Amino acid sequence: MRAVVVHEFGGPQVLEVVDLPEPVPGPGQLAIRVAAAAVNPVDAVTRDGTLAGLGLLPAPAPGTPVGIGWDVAGEVLALGPGTAGFAVGQRVLALRDRLDLPLGSYADHLVLDASAVAPLPDGLPFAEAATLPLNGLTADQALDLLDLPPGATLLVTGAAGAVGGFAVELAARQRGLTVLAQAAPADHAALRAMGAAFVVDRAAPDLAEAVRALVPGGVDGALDTALLGIRALGAVRNRGAFVSVAGGPPPGLRGITVHTVWIAADGAALTRLAGLAAAGELTLRVADVLPLDQAATAHQRLAAGGLRGRLVLVPAPAAAR
Structure with a gap:
């Protein structure tokens, strides 16, 4: 599967689209087929090494990628042992809050603890929903x-x-x-x-x-x-x-x-927030939708400023629907 990672810190040009093995969910985890992943300022300071400089992220070991992306909306692809409350094919949204993993939400698939995941109401499109978690x-x-x-x-x-x-x-x-x-x-x-x-x-x-x-x-x-x-x-x-x-x-x-505030994934709270968004009580703002392989372009636009709402990456055009 495809994923956007960095092997060394730097500008948007260090973002690479690579092929990685399919992640397999462990106990209490689920695999998500990513439909949309929002682009946030924290992604830029992960990519350029700022977080590593603050001691919040280890420098990448030779040959080991650093995953990029926190927000994800998509569908459940597979369930790990002992995972309850979700079903394969279910629409979900989630927050990936660990920086020390080689795979982020800029990917075709992602594995997360079930406690970080929330059901996605049917009325919320994937791209809009991906702007909510972080x-x-x-x-x-x-x-x-x-x-x-x-x-x-x-x-x-x-x-x-x-x-x-x-x-x-x-x-x-x-x-x-x-x-x-x-x-x-x-x-x-x-x-x-x-x-x-x-x-x-x-x-x-x-x-x-x-x-x-x-x-x-x-x-x-x-x-x-x-x-x-x-x-x-x-x-x-x-x-x-x-x-x-x-x-x-x-x-x-x-x-x-x-x-x-040090953000922590919370599936229960995210379920409540998604319900508020579906009811029109929270405003979800998408600045633009780009293909996954244009992650570097998205980071360039983020750095330029002036956006209202988040840029959102999708693995394929159909995923935005």
Whole structure:
């Protein structure tokens, strides 16, 4: 079968389409025929060696590939021993959250633990569904860390992005939070439609002051998807809560509780999120669909920026249907 891997770190040109043996599911696992795999920023920092430099990924041993891709939607191909709750041919979506494996979701087939997999509602196309696992679970788990009660105020930076957009909808529609979304003017109307009570211009010279003009004293919590760090922390009230989605969070000044969300696959939570998406409560955004063998092109477009939604790779054109 085909898979996109890297044997050395570098730019998009190091992505290779190679033939690998068919993966065989072990106990408690299932094999998925991949119909769609989303392209995420974490894929780029896996490919270029950034994660290895941070000690989160071992350097590839000679001749050993590094798999690329976290998000997958497709159909169950085979079940391993002791796997319950799924059937061959069933539509599913899943998150592959281990970086130390030679096979990622950029592939024809993928084996995952059943606990990482969720049933895919019939109304969700594969390409749209593939944009949900990593970013939806990140937003959901970040909101869990913030642990804000209904009625509390929440700042979401980078709200027009994939994680930010899901966070706005989950916070406003499912958790009863008053959301302040930070984004460029072109995205303000869409974010209000997604549930944001207020929108703060991304170009505001002082984010903290812009937020505090709307919420005197500061918001109860902030979800920093734009990695603004101390600039976003200034918008949070004393003894509030702050969660960053990557990198080192700012210090917990003024008694603020600070966390970084480290994403973990969760089939049960993903089942709930897929149900919300099928009901129209979560917005799935696809920027474009490309064949699997154009993974390097997808990474080039990701690096160029300006996308709204995720690029999605499909092993064959028919898989996008």
